[in-house]
Amino acid sequence: MVTRGFTGRQSGSEQLDRIPPGQHLVDNFPVLTAGPTPRIDPADWTFTLKVGPRPVKAWSWSEFNVLPRTRMTRDIHCVTSWSKLNTAWEGVAVDDILADAGLTAPTPFALAHCYDGYSTNVPLADLATGKAIVALKYEGQPLPRDHGGPARLLVPHLYFWKSAKWVNGLQFTERDEAGFWELRGYHMYGDPWNEQRYTND
Amino acid sequence: MTEAIAATARWQRCTIVEIATRTPAIKSFFLRLSETFDHAAGQHVDVRLTAPNGYTAMRSYSIASAPSDSKVIELAVERLPDGEVSPFFHDVAQVGDMIELRGPLGGHFLWPGSSNKPVLLIGAGSGVVPLMAMIRHRKASGERVPVALSLSSKTWGDVLFRDELLELEMSLPNFALALALTRERATRRTDFSRRIDARMVADVAARLPESPGCAFVCGSNAFVEIAVDAALALGLEAGVIKTERYGA
Numbered sequence: 001m002v003t004r005g006f007t008g009r010q011s012g013s014e015q016l017d018r019i020p021p022g023q024h025l026v027d028n029f030p031v032l033t034a035g036p037t038p039r040i041d042p043a044d045w046t047f048t049l050k051v052g053p054r055p056v057k058a059w060s061w062s063e064f065n066v067l068p069r070t071r072m073t074r075d076i077h078c079v080t081s082w083s084k085l086n087t088a089w090e091g092v093a094v095d096d097i098l099a100d101a102g103l104t105a106p107t108p109f110a111l112a113h114c115y116d117g118y119s120t121n122v123p124l125a126d127l128a129t130g131k132a133i134v135a136l137k138y139e140g141q142p143l144p145r146d147h148g149g150p151a152r153l154l155v156p157h158l159y160f161w162k163s164a165k166w167v168n169g170l171q172f173t174e175r176d177e178a179g180f181w182e183l184r185g186y187h188m189y190g191d192p193w194n195e196q197r198y199t200n201d
Numbered sequence: 202m203t204e205a206i207a208a209t210a211r212w213q214r215c216t217i218v219e220i221a222t223r224t225p226a227i228k229s230f231f232l233r234l235s236e237t238f239d240h241a242a243g244q245h246v247d248v249r250l251t252a253p254n255g256y257t258a259m260r261s262y263s264i265a266s267a268p269s270d271s272k273v274i275e276l277a278v279e280r281l282p283d284g285e286v287s288p289f290f291h292d293v294a295q296v297g298d299m300i301e302l303r304g305p306l307g308g309h310f311l312w313p314g315s316s317n318k319p320v321l322l323i324g325a326g327s328g329v330v331p332l333m334a335m336i337r338h339r340k341a342s343g344e345r346v347p348v349a350l351s352l353s354s355k356t357w358g359d360v361l362f363r364d365e366l367l368e369l370e371m372s373l374p375n376f377a378l379a380l381a382l383t384r385e386r387a388t389r390r391t392d393f394s395r396r397i398d399a400r401m402v403a404d405v406a407a408r409l410p411e412s413p414g415c416a417f418v419c420g421s422n423a424f425v426e427i428a429v430d431a432a433l434a435l436g437l438e439a440g441v442i443k444t445e446r447y448g449a
Contacts, residue, residue, distance in 0.1 A: 001214060001251060001299065001301055002251050002252070002253050003250040003251050003252070003289075003298075003299075003300065003301070004293075004298055004299070005289070005293040005294070005298075006250040006251065006252055006258075006289050006293065007252050007253075008250065008252045008256045008257075008258050008285060009258075009285045021257065022249070022257055022258075022259040023259075024258060024285060030422075030446075030447075031422040031446055032446055033444060033446060034309050034310070034443065034444060035429075035439060035440070035442055035443060035444055036429045036430075036432075036433060036439045036442050036444070037426060037429070038439070080261055081247075081258075081259045081260060081261070116439065117440065146422065146426070181309075183308070184307070184308030184309050185210070185306060185307070185308045197247075198210045198303075198306065199210070200210065201210075
């Protein structure tokens with residue numbers, strides 16, 4: 001339905017093919033969080049890999065920081081409708097985390113768990129083969145606390161609620177189990193190019 | 202909740218039936234739904250505008266009205282100078298226009314229906330909108346849970362829903378109101394003439410008959426960070442502090 005009198009900004013058309021439907025470009029980096037911003041001292045930080053209920057391996061901050069590093073520059077898309085282009089990240093690829101634990105493909109699904117109790121589900125296929133990292137740096141600097149520091153998951157090809165802030169573990173699951181927002185009406189997969197915002201989209 | 206959202210999150214056309222200027226920067230838009238929905242206080246809708254060439258712009262707006270059987274919901278839209286959708290609403294939209302929206306959405310920032318513990322509401326500017334839905338709901342439902350609202354605005358004239366809030370402060374039992382003006386002196390003794398800080402939040406919480414059981418905070422990220430730290434300092438658990446932040 002055409003909205004009477006609306007033309008929209010529609011600027012930056014050279015980048016139009018990078019902006020999914022219903023999204024608009026921002027230059028700033030909005031912060032959206034459902035609760036308080038946790039304070040996590042790297043000295044207390046751990047990252048735990050689980051298969052089902054069973055912990056397979058845990059890393060301290062210093063152990064995690066000597067894993068191989070991956071850099072990626074990607075466009076990101078928030079379900080609240082902003083998109084940001086060319087964001088530069090550095091961290092540890094999920095592939096390298098799995099390799100360090102001696103795992104290949106434990107199960108087809110995973111839940112990311114976080115210090116604030118948040119969780120979100122992502123299929124293994126969207127974490128592995130270089131698609132996702134646990135980010136430790138943004139634009140060359142340690143990840144700011146309100147953007148998930150010291151570490152967040154980065155799955156840039158899905159809506160950004162999948163890129164869980166303050167991540168402290170990955171749990172592989174037999175079934176695709178809903179996380180925090182997925183239990184509260186948001187889509188199980190969250191592909192921005194198919195506008196998978198809410199449960200039945 | 203999840204099922205309710207899934208069942209009602211279809212796009213629908215609604216009609217603007219009334220536009221009310223609330224403050225110099227904020228107007229309320231009363232929209233008649235074509236499909237009634239049953240929202241919870243604190244939820245939002247997504248609004249979609251479509252240009253003649255098919256370009257669409259989508260934004261989320263909190264619902265200001267209390268849940269009711271009415272087919273009309275109220276959205277309060279602040280005009281952002283660099284905005285794309287809010288200037289359309291302020292400068293172009295007229296009574297009788299059709300708007301597409303879907304909702305109700307959001308399953309977290311929700312009025313705690315069964316709680317008897319006092320509720321602390323902290324908002325800034327148009328961040329009071331979902332909190333207003335909660336206050337209106339508490340009034341309409343006859344619930345007695347004590348509520349305190351701390352609302353920061355630039356000036357007296359910028360206080361969204363000011364007259365209604367002042368009236369509720371007089372008429373609604375167990376409702377405490379504290380306005381904070383950041384660019385003007387407050388004239389009421391119970392208000393503040395400064396930006397939010399931990400002392401202010403503690404002062405407002407102390408107007409409740411007992412410690413709050415939960416807190417809802419809505420505003421800019423910087424505002425929310427200060428308010429949340431203050432709520433944590435009062436002894437609230439992180440899990441009972443719910444936040445909504447404007448992106449900036």
